Amino acid sequence: MKMNSTRNMRANRLAPPASLLVLVVSAILVASPRTNAPEVSRHHQVISKLLDEFPYRLGSWVGVDVVLPSAATAILRPNGYVNRRYSQIGKSNDVVLGIIHCEDIRDMDGHYPPRCYPAAGWSQTGEDDIALRIEDSQATMKLYRFQRATQMGLVESKSVVSVFVAPDVGILTSMDSLKKIGDTSLNTSALGVAQIQLVFADELPTGIIQDQANDIFSEFPENTIANFMINPLRIVYPKEATLN
Template identity: 35%
Template sequence: MDLHWRPSPLDEPFEGSIDLISRLAIPCSLITLIVIGALRANPQNAIEIDQYHERVALEINSIPIDFGDWVGQQVDLPNAATSLLHPNALVARQYFNEERGVFATLMIVQCRDARDMGGHYPPVCYPGNGWTQYPEKPARNETIENESIRVYSFHRVAGRVEREITIYNLFALPTGMLSTSMRDVRKLSANYEYRKYGAAQLQVMISGDIDQQDYAWIVEEMLKIARPAIDAVLDAQLEQSHGEGGTS
């Protein structure tokens, strides 16, 4: 009696089925990845996101050119300073207060994708354009109108002329949070669901010719001018993530 095993006719179809399943596994995996990628690129709430960006752009573009005793004029920014931001809305104005004889520049920019904001903030942009931070005046936080704002001091020498400026910087996030930290923007950028709501940055630039005792009041006034736009950015009604905050 032959005790050696011989394949049964039933074994061949079974082996063929395994081979077929193996061949199908890779295409199925690719389809799954494509579907996930499509969902990330085109979230189900795409219409809601577009409507949010339209509201934000409307508020930013509606920032008044004149406000109270302030008379404003448009400031043209270099294309190199804005091209990488891909702004959904951008306003840059110089405001002059006739009563006090002081002036300041207000800039607010909002991007549709939070990743576009990454790296575009005072410690990077101003040194890249010839400005130097004062070693004796390191970046610090100040509280103005109950808001913590990051403050940077720069100077630049051109020939015999030296200029000094102070930049007050703030990020507005769709999570409903105001932040002084680029780290919070990067955290938002890492969240594929939230980053499509973008982020906004506000800057107030004050010349060194202005009395420093007026700085806080000037920033308060600029915040009043920009408040409706800031509130529109914050009003995406997203759940605020934990562990945010800090400086940089």
């Protein structure tokens, strides 16, 4: 009995260090995810180059750079972006195309039309799904409507087409879906995410927005969206994280 008691005492003395070792190892695993893996870094470099070289001419549309507010860049810390007003040659049509890529999904939090437009004084007046073609595939995106009163007492309107594109998952239309992926692990969050917005300076009919958006998307460089969907670590997301 005395021998067993001695063994138990030794085991109890060893238990705290063993538990501490587990905690230390766990902390190392959490603090050192594969966020700096060479595959991820190369992938982000490819995306950055793709956006740097994004064409100013998209078929009959010609683009001019629009300054991205410094507050937005401070929050988003973009890996690369396009923020450009495209005007259609021979017509009065114009649209602001925004493509932004963040290296970490969590940095995109807040850059979402139902949040950022009301924060800038706009009131949301509508939200609908809109079917568009992009890279030979049909995709459902979100169409948001906003209004605000000008200093002259007039009503100003905007129509915003918005969508997220994440590795493996593809097209996402809601921030909740994106956050599910980002919350899966630091590894999945560090794969990054792209957001595409088309901003029309009026409350145009949905049919006209579809025609103009499809025309612009049809002129995107080949595999632009496919590159946003590449998972360099080949992580498989849980099914519930892929739901819109």
